[in-house]
Structures are given as C-alpha cells and as structure tokens.
Amino acid sequence: MSASISSLVKHPLVFRGRDHRHSADGNEVRLPFGQASLDKACAGGVPAAGVLSIRALAGQGELQLLNNVLLQKAGAQKRIIWLPNRMYLNPNWLSQTPYQQQSWVINTPNEADALWACEQAIRSQACCCVVMYLAQIEPKAARRLQVLARQYDCLVVLVHPGNRIPGALPVNIDMELSCDARQWFVHLHRVSGAWPQQHIAIEHPLPASNSAIVNAFRQYSNSTATAIHEVS
C-alpha cells in the first residue's frame, strides 16, 4: 500500500504544494514582481532559479510585468539571452533597458533549435536569465528546462500562448495573463510554495496614453470657454 502511494506521489505530474511551501520558507531566493497581490500569491515572487511560464499573446505586456524581475536578475552581471523565435526584438527598445549591455539576441531557425540554444545557455553557467518565446511547449520539455535551470541557477522565462496545454506545466510558476474590460488578471495554474489561484487583479498600465491631453482638455472644457476638440 505504502509502496503504491509512494510511486504515485513521486509521479512528476503530481503537484505537491505543501512540500514546496516548506522549501519556500527556507533559503530559496524569490524575486518580487513589484505587484503586492501577485507577489503574495506567489509566496514572495518568482524563484530565482527555474522556469517561469507565462501564457500570453505577444503584446499583452508580458515584458512590462517582468521588468522588476529582469532588473533583479541583471544584477548578477551574467548574460541575459533572448530567444525571440520568429519575432524581432526592437533594438531601440532593448537599448533603453539597463540590461542592454549584457543581452544577447539569438536567432534560431525553428523551435527545436531554440530549445537547444536555451539548454546550452543554461548549462554554460554564463547566463542568469533566458527569455524564450515559443508557439507551444510540451510538458516534458518544460520539465527538462526546469530541472536544468534549477541545477545551474538560471531563470528561464517561457512565453507561449498556452492554449494547447490541458493542465499546468511542471515548472516553478505557470501563470496566464488575461484582460477583462480594462482590468488585468493573472491566473496562477501552478506556483511552487503556494496554491494555485485565479483572478489576481494587477496593475498593468499602458506604456503610453493620451491621458495628459484628455485631462487638459477636460479641465479646459470645464472653464467658461467652449471646447472645440474632443479626444477619446
């Protein structure tokens, strides 16, 4: 009986949140997102070594959400590897970030090569962080990256749509970004050191807006003069 339970518990797809909570209370370094509600749900933030899976479409502000985490990892002075995989990283955007000098962008012809490059980067111990965009990821591949990343003390950020994966990925954090009207939510499918949680509201402002102009016009229209322009 105990042998069969033991083999069941050891299965890689069985999530043992309680066990992870103990390790989270130990010496595991966590990097906060800078969003109080999200950090609380993640037991303090992203574990510094391992895989963070973000289910998001390109342009949902995933890098903005990660900004605080990347800044903390960049402090290690090791390389940050970008694997855009069929997308093109804007050089002017990256050059405005503090970690531009330590970034390498690797162009790969396909996703298999991207996974290979990611694995080599982790094993090299020259990188503190790998940011990889994929169209899809198999749980087995995610598990492999998770084990390697923990072993070699590297943070792997995996951005993928995630719509083809039925369950949670066997990684440190598997989260999904979603938008409802103007409110942004994070759904935590799996977190090491805490229990999964849905609908965590976060602040996710736009990188730019016309609010200053709108406010100026609103103030102007409240005055006695008649407004001649309207801005949405």
Next chain:
Amino acid sequence: MHWLYLHFPRLQLDLFEQLHPEQTGPTVVIDGTDNTVCQLSAAAISAGIKPGMGLAEVTAIYAQTGIIEYSSNSESSQLEQLATTLYAIASDIVCVASNGIAINLSPLVRYYQGLDNFMALCERTLTAQRVHFQFGSGATIEIARVLARSCVNRVEKNPDPASNHLKNCSLQATELPAREIEQLNRIGIRTLGQLIALPLEEIGKRFNNQIITYLLAIKGVKQPPYSLFHPRKLFSQYLELPYAVESAPRLSRFIAIVLANNCEYLQKRNLATDTLQFELQQREHDNLVFVVNAGTAHHHLSEWQMLIDLKLEQLKLDSPVTSLTLICDQLVEFDPENLSLLQSTYSRHAENMLLGKLLARLGNDSVKTVDQVNEHRQDYAVQQTCALHSAPVNSEANGQQPAWLMVQPQPLTEQTQILYGPERIHTGWWDDHPVKRDYFLAVTGKGQRLWVYRDDQQHWYVHGYFG
C-alpha cells in the same frame, strides 16, 4: 657528419590502418602508373601477395583484397607531419622524397649525452605516431638511406663508409636507376661493395655524372646539398580518406586526427586560434569550404571537436568527400586567463564557450548584441541590428517604441481601440525611401497592445507589439 635516415615503407597504409582499425583483411596500395603493388599489409603478406605484383594477380590470389590507390599528396602531407613532430626533438631535419626523413646526429650526441638516449626517444616518438619505419646511419644521407632501406636498423657510433653492412647491401636498395642496375648485374656486380671497389674513372667512362655524384656520396666523399626542413608558421594538413564519405557527421572521426595534430602544434608553440578552416574535396563537385569559429582563441582539442561536430550536423555535402584539408592560419599567442573562482573571469570564459557552440550550430550571424539604431524608420532599424562586438551607436530615444517589431508591417485586420497617438514620422525624402506615417498605440479585444500606423494613403498597418 653523422646522419640518421628513417625510411617509412608503408606510410599511406599506416594512415589507412589508423583511420580504419576494423579493417583486418589483406590491403594493398596500388601504384596507379603501372598498376602494381607498392605497399601491403601484414595480412596481405600472409595471403601470399608480394610487392610488384599486378592488380589482376592480387585479386586472383585473394579476391577480397582491399585496394587503395597510391597518393603522393597524402604521403607528403604525412611526412611533413612526422617531420614537424620530430622537430621537437631534433633540429637538422631533411625530408627526402615522399617517404624518408634524415636527421643530423652530430649535434644531438652531445645534447642527449649519447646516441642511445636520442634513438630511444626517437623510436618512442615514431611509435606513438603509429607508423612502420626502418633506419640506418652513415656519414652521408645516401649511405644512411641505403642501410635503412636494407633494414639494418642500427646506428653506428662512428660512421664508417666502408662498413660491412654497406658493402653487403644489394644494388636494389640504392637510388641507382633500374637500367643502370641491370647493366651492372650483367657484368656480375650485385652488391654495393663490388660497385664501390671499382675505380671511379672506369665507372665514369660508362655512366653519367649523376651516377658518379651518387657514388661519391655513397663512398662518403661528398654530400650533395639538401635544404633543411623548417616547420610551417601556419598549420595546414591534408588527409586522404580511406573511402568516400557521404554524410558530413561521418567526417568527424577523420577530422579528429588532423585536429589532434593541429592542437598539438598550437600547444607546443604556445599559440591559439579562434578560427579553423576546412576544405573538403568532393568527388563530383567543387571543393566545399567551411569555417568553424570559437568564442575565444584556444587550443583545446575536446572543445574544438565539439564545435566541429555541431557544425558538421548542419553541413550538407553535394557529393561524397574523398579528402580534406585543415588550414589554421589565424594564430595568436595563447594568453590563458587566470581561471580562478572569481565570478567575472569564470563567466567570461563560460560565455566564450557558449558563443562558440551557438555560432557553430546556428551560424555565424545567429548571435547578436543589440545597440540603438540611429534611424526613425523602424523598417531599416530591423535590418541594421548590430552584429556581435560591434561599436555602439549613440542616438536619441525614438519616443515610445514596442519591444517586438514585425519584419514586414501587416495590414490591420482586427478591431482595435486607439489609446495613444499620433506620433508622426515624416522622413527619408533624401534617400528614395520616404516615410510619412502616423503611429498609434492600439489595443485589441484580447488586450494585445499593438503599434499601428496610418500611411498617407489612409491605410492601417500593424508594425509591432508592446511586450
């Protein structure tokens, strides 16, 4: 003067056996000019095959005999490699023909405190190279050469031109032309001793000056001039493959041999390289040249082998490869960094190793650092992403820009809400690529933040995503 002559009777076969250790059956090297056996393996001798036999006779004796065509290029390259190896233990070396090396022993006797010490080292060095050799010594290279070809295999402490060993040597062991040997045989002269006993004036009446010069050298009177061997300042080695190789990864085991020689060459000279060039001779197509780059200059065999294997995985051959050449001409003095436990030093070394792997597998332009591009037209910014190690470009920030760009802007097809803009870009009228666009930040129903623009034709396009 005291010369040692090393004769390598089956150099091409030795290389074949190194490359093809599993081949245990009879194997012969055939001289293509007259289709006769010039080198043969021990198994071939056991089967009854003898040097000088014709191809038909060989196959009649043993139908499964492995046949290799003689290649003087391959032997010359091997001989040069051997001379380079011996240069580490001896200074005055002369490469003779395509299968012999002469070493001046006179300065080595004192250096090694005796000939025996040097000979032990020499034999050990050549055994490590896995080549068969015979040797002899004499006052001139010609004497030593005859003794070596006669399998004397001993070195006299005091070279004596009139030694019994030399006198008993057959004329076949000399460099005399076959026609002259036949003439001498007809008058009953079969050994070198008989020939030396004849007065030179009499020989001079019947034979030409070349024969006289040769006999003077054999008598130890006058040594013909030879140019001494000097190793090349750049490493280059040609390797004839035992059979045509059809797929690139299978070249790895053959490349390993020349690579080992290259790394040894570099280590002995405290040199390093970050570029190796390979030239593959294809049977039905032009030579295929490929270059393997490492992240940093080094001379470590295992790391080079790994990079080359990665490159070979990606390489496509047009037709089977029959031989290859390794060229290593970008040499720098090896400057080992202090690989201490200091984080930054270790990281830099690890970085270089990673870079080498990535370049080998994904191509030389796969890894890039990114610097700001002094261009408002993002279509051109995409094309001008800086290559690795390029100098940074300073420019002003180009306003709010997205993290991700599309290589070609795509027509905007879904419904969006504009939340920021416009930012007008109107430039490029001076270089035939004018751009007049109003850029906006638009959001889709799924929350994707798009960087869209409206051109002067009032058409809308998506140009990037705010990550």
